[in-house]
Structures are given as structure tokens and as C-alpha cells.
Amino acid sequence: AGGTSGTKKDSNKGTLEDQIIQANPALEAFGNAKTLRNDNSSRFGKFIRIHFGTSGKLSSADIETYLLEKSRVTFQLKAERNYHIFYQILTNAKPELLDMLLITNNPYDYSYISQGEVTVPSINDSEELLATDNAFDVLGFTPDEKMGVYKLTGAIMHYGNMKFKQKQREEQAEPDGTEAADKSAYLMGLNSADLLKGLCHPRVKVGNEYVTK
Known part of the structure; x- marks a missing residue:
């Protein structure tokens, strides 16, 4: 079973070029949100460093993130929205996530994500979830690592309902x-x-x- 899992991971993992490109959907899911002026506003800073070998060929890359707007996780203005990932998960694009995270598909059941808008006309949350999930695969996340990210996201939603x-x-x-x-x-x-x-x-x-x- 371990060998099968490893083979699957390697077959899904993309080239270095693919990984640099696919880092964007993953970062945007967890770091972008609807604001008053922009439906897909980046709420963090990032610095991408790309390294080339002596032959001029791409050899590696790293991304540093900073200044994430943490307060948005617990509070949003009425015309704004929390980070995209919460609403992506609530779609039925990957229904197994709802069961695994012990959540419903109704954003109004969770106070942290329903203080403002819950949908954005210009964004298809179902399609974006599939893009986020695929990005994790291309970046080389193992199934356990990927599920760990989703579980922490679901935990935040329940956390906001504690009284x-x-x-x-x-x-x-x-x-x-x-x-x-x-x-x-x-x-x-x-x-x-x-x-x-x-x-x-x-x-x-x-x-x-x-x-x-």
C-alpha cells in the first residue's frame, strides 16, 4: 500500500515549472478574499525567488509569504468575504470533504465565514476547489498532508462556533x-x-x- 501511495504521489507531482505556476492557486485559496474593491484581493505579501543553474536552466525556487491579514479569519465587513478556501470546501465539488470535516454545505452555519458575503458572482468556488486540490498534488503534497490542511481549515470553522x-x-x-x-x-x-x-x-x-x- 505504501508503494502504491508513493507511486501515485510521484505521478501527480509536476515539473519544477509546473510547481511554480501551481503554487499560485494554492496561495490564493488561503490568502485571497473578496474586499470592497476587488473580488480576488491578495491579503498577504509574497516574494518569489527563482534560481538558475550555470547552464541557465531553472534549478529551484522558493516563495516567502508575509503580512497575512489574520484578522479576516474571524471578522469581515458586510460587503467582504473570508478567505476563498472556506467557501471552496463548502461546495459539493469534493463531497467527501464535508463528511471528513464534519461540516454542512451552508456557510451560515459558521459564524467566522458568514459575517459578510458568502458568494462572489465572478468566482466559481466549485471549480476553484478542484484547482486548489490539483495544485496540492502538483506541488507534491502527500494525501495525508493535503488532508491535514483541509482538517485545519475545517477546525477553524468549528472553532468560531464555540460559545x-x-x-x-x-x-x-x-x-x-x-x-x-x-x-x-x-x-x-x-x-x-x-x-x-x-x-x-x-x-x-x-x-x-x-x-x-
């Missing part, structure tokens, strides 16, 4: 239900109770020691 309430007579928050936390933790490979404990009782450094709130 907390104030403990009676205490200045302390406690979980208001654990369903969303259970799903998010499962997809991240964490223990749900440990995740909630970390959120409700964070450790802070005081002097040279750590104190649990």
Missing part, C-alpha cells in the same frame, strides 16, 4: 456546550477537554513562573 458563558458569582468563563469544541479538537488531533481548559484557564508568565488564570 462561552460567565460562571455564576465568578469572573471566569466556562464552555456553553462542547459540540463545536469537540469537532474542532478532533480535526486538530487534540483532546477537547484540554483545548477548552487552555481557552478558559490560559497560562500566563509572571516573572519567571507561569500562572494558570
